[in-house]
Amino acid sequence: MQHSASLSTPGWGQEIRATLGIAGPLAAANLLQMLTYAIDVIFIARLGEKELAASALAVSLFGLVLWALTGLTGAVAPLIAEALGARAPALRAVRRSVRMALWLAVMAGIGGMGLCLMLDPIMRISGQQPAIIALANQYNTVLVVSMVPMLLSAVLRNFVSALGRPIFATAITGMGVFVNGIANYAFIFGKLGAPELGLAGAAVATIITALFTLAAYVLAIRMDKRLHRYHVFGRLWMPDWERLGQIARIGAPIALTITAEAGIFGAAAFLMGRFGAAELAGHTVALQLASLAFQVPFGVGQAAAIRVGYHYGAHDRAGVGRAGWVAVAIGAGFMTLTAGAMILAPEWLLRIYVDPDAPANGALVGFALQYLLLAAIFQLADGVQAVAAGALRGLQDTRVPMWIAIFSYWVPGIGLSVGLGFFTPLEGTGVWIGLATGLFFAAAGLLRRWHRRETLGLVRG
DSSP states (O other): OHHHHHHTOOOHHHHHHHHHHHHHHHHHHHHHHHHHHHHHHHHHHTTOHHHHHHHHHHHHHHHHHHHHHHHHHTTHHHHHHHHHHTOSOOHHHHHHHHHHHHHHHHHHHHHHHHHHTTHHHHHHHTTOOHHHHHHHHHHHHHHGGGHHHHHHHHHHHHHHHHTTOHHHHHHHHHHHHHHHHHHHHHHHHTOTTOOOOTHHHHHHHHHHHHHHHHHHHHHHHHHOHHHHTTOTTTTTTOOOHHHHHHHHHHHHHHHHHHHHHHHHHHHHHHHHHTTOHHHHHHHHHHHHHHHHHHHHHHHHHHHHHHHHHHHHHTTOHHHHHHHHHHHHHHHHHHHHHHHHHHHHOHHHHHTTTSOTTOGGGHHHHHHHHHHHHHHHHHHHHHHHHHHHHHHHHHTTOOHHHHHHHHHHIIIIIHHHHHHHHHHSTTTHHHHHHHHHHHHHHHHHHHHHHHHTTTTTTOOOO
16 A cells, blocks of 8 residues: 555656745735735724724634634544545535534634623733723624634635645635625615614624625535535534544644634834834834734645645655655745745835834834844745644644644743843844744644654654
8 A cells, every 4th residue: 555655656847846836825815814804904903993903802802712723623623634535525524524523613612702791801810991991892793693604614614625626615715805894885884775773883794794704615515526425514413422532632722722822923013012012013014924824834734734634644654754844845845935035025015004114103113124034034934834733634633733833922932031031131122032932833843743754653654
């Protein structure tokens, strides 16, 4: 079996094309998702500073919980890929995985809604203004309804991507951008016959967009012959506790890894706020640009989980290695380009968010330029850690990578941020050096584990 599997191992060129074929549409979908959030901000900003601040508080918690739970249910992708790679009749195995991932999305989504409804005490403990708390609660109470359909859509996105239809994710997310814009316009300002709901209207728009996206995935799966033959919506009421447990075991460490990584950047914002408004604003703009660049290696990491998972299911050791290293090279190559742009044309990049020539933005731009130089330095590490983590997920290896991430971000990472930021004259620059150090530790640890996958017994053959 091992010999026959090696004969079918794709060549380097084939693997590059296959990885790019999945990664390209997924990266585009990730960027479009960021555009969806940007549209929310644009419309809410027209209501005033208080509404914008209130929505930011709600989204900070909602986004973290949603992202973590998307990682939890996203464990279905390598399981689907493994079943396809095994070359056995995969219909039942794929259907079981998707059905139980949908179950997990509903259960985790309800729990996530409960967590998000804890926003009120969190805001009160952190000393937010009463007017802001009232607005944030009004927005958050409606927003949480969108969580379950968003998680269900994420499961179906993994299914269509693993089955070779990642372009559906791009197209559906793109259509969602337009739906979100129209719904915001209608329900915030009372246009197109809709009631004028103000800030709550933005949350209604998010729900409408989430339901549209879910319906679009269901329709696409029903209409595409290759996808429909798996009948993933058949017998949805039938439990498969063993498969549900398997998805949860693989996915829980992914959710905790995401929480650890998001947590260090959230903590960094609170640290920066201690130095002044201009430092925090410059940090926010620089981090937005770094986050924009990160969407591409994040998509490559998603593709790596699928490609490595496919070869893992086929018991193809050579294919596993080739898929992982190709993905790492693609992610590192792209982030090298973005690092170059941040070093050579930082002011041009800043124009995406602010006017660097406006005198009022002078202090903000000065700090943002400092932080962008450091962002350029950690671009390569950020890309490598994202892709290496994806490749290890393809091997269903998530528990040790979780501990690598938690240690990297919260020991050398936040430790240096606090030490250099508050006990040296570096201040904000010191915080960013800490962030970069955490990412370098994570990249080194995850890449080393990927390199030693055979020695560690992570690959079967």
